[in-house]
Amino acid sequence: MISTAVLTISDRASRGEREDLSGPALVSEIEKLGWSLVKTGLVADDRDTIQAILIAWCSDKQVDLILTTGGTGFSPRDITPEATLAVIERQAPGLAEAMRASSLKMTPHAILSRAVAGIRNQTLIVNFPGSPRAAVENLAVIAPVLPHAIELLHENIEAEKGHSFRAK
């Protein structure tokens, strides 16, 4: 079972000026998928804050997958991809490419998503748009392969170690 954390990134929602709809929308999908939810958060579009949270959550052995929502667009304050790129150790470009290609069939504006995905330690971070509908649609694109991705992030260290020990 995948253990997830959902981080909403929005100036207005963090100031209470509007309701966070995309975070709860992702949480609802996670429940439908049968995955566990271990953390949620809501922060402003502040690069240092986002990076600090991502780093802390990736240090938590309980978090396999962090889904961010918001801050992936062209507004001057949209900085989620840059914060994500700054903390990941390995990029996973295929996830964002597939989400954009799929969304493009529904709306030409999909190409404006600057979302990225990547790995820090044994945690996968994936950016989703701030629109609840787009976030849910994008999660549906990659959800089928995420259990296998998470499994790979965890199992192979032990497998390699085992082989290595047997070899000696």
Place this chain on the structure above:
Amino acid sequence: MISTAVLTISDRASRGEREDLSGPALVSEIEKLGWSLVKTGLVADDRDTIQAILIAWCSDKQVDLILTTGGTGFSPRDITPEATLAVIERQAPGLAEAMRASSLKMTPHAILSRAVAGIRNQTLIVNFPGSPRAAVENLAVIAPVLPHAIELLHENIEAEKGHSFRAK
């Protein structure tokens, strides 16, 4: 209305050894789209020169969108994407992905385009191939969403500031 600038990047055209066809082809499309053209330029495939011009044009509040043409291929002198990556603050990978995917339907050589797109200050920079036909075709792919992209680059700082002030 979008204010644009077109930069042709070509050793031979800059030395007068061949006519610049792709720059004028993009200018013609810009006129058809009803956008304004505030600057044009023609430079050699020299990384420092390209970067200096991109930086200067992005400091000009009048330039919303810079279209470069040329220097995106595999020739040793093709350095436009690297010059662009060096000056942008935020990448917009979906634009180049969509242009390549669309061109691929017309020619398999589309996958050799190394074009990138990204944002510096409030200006969007997009690389186009040096072939006039490919440049025009690629612009047609992203033109429908560019007005919204430019709007986002400009409007939200004020919107956020306004909200922030009201909140206090």
Place this chain on the structure above:
Amino acid sequence: MISTAVLTISDRASRGEREDLSGPALVSEIEKLGWSLVKTGLVADDRDTIQAILIAWCSDKQVDLILTTGGTGFSPRDITPEATLAVIERQAPGLAEAMRASSLKMTPHAILSRAVAGIRNQTLIVNFPGSPRAAVENLAVIAPVLPHAIELLHENIEAEKGHSFRAK
């Protein structure tokens, strides 16, 4: 004619714990394509080792194209894309995008490939998955345009130099 080198990257194969199947599979395809093979290698998923080999092979004027296989997934030891990004001077994102988009039609797991492609000196490096079948399928996607890509990497320096001299 393209001169190629094939580098298999696999902890287990390098320790002799399993047979290298993807390297020979790529070699077989290279022969069918009529390209020449000048080097093959087999190394562990060790970043420094991979980078050292890539750098050495790219210094060899005989190597136009390096095909790596393995180390592009989500396992903790999979580090081929990072080693490749560290040595290339110019990215060629369209190659990896096209391979993933094509593979996605066959399996949703294609989006987990973290493969990259890029140029160092006049050598093109392309990452392929470690599965022999996926590696061969991916090579088929880009093989038709590689001769032209390699031609561009080589011919234009001389062409430009010639023009430059004539201009003076």
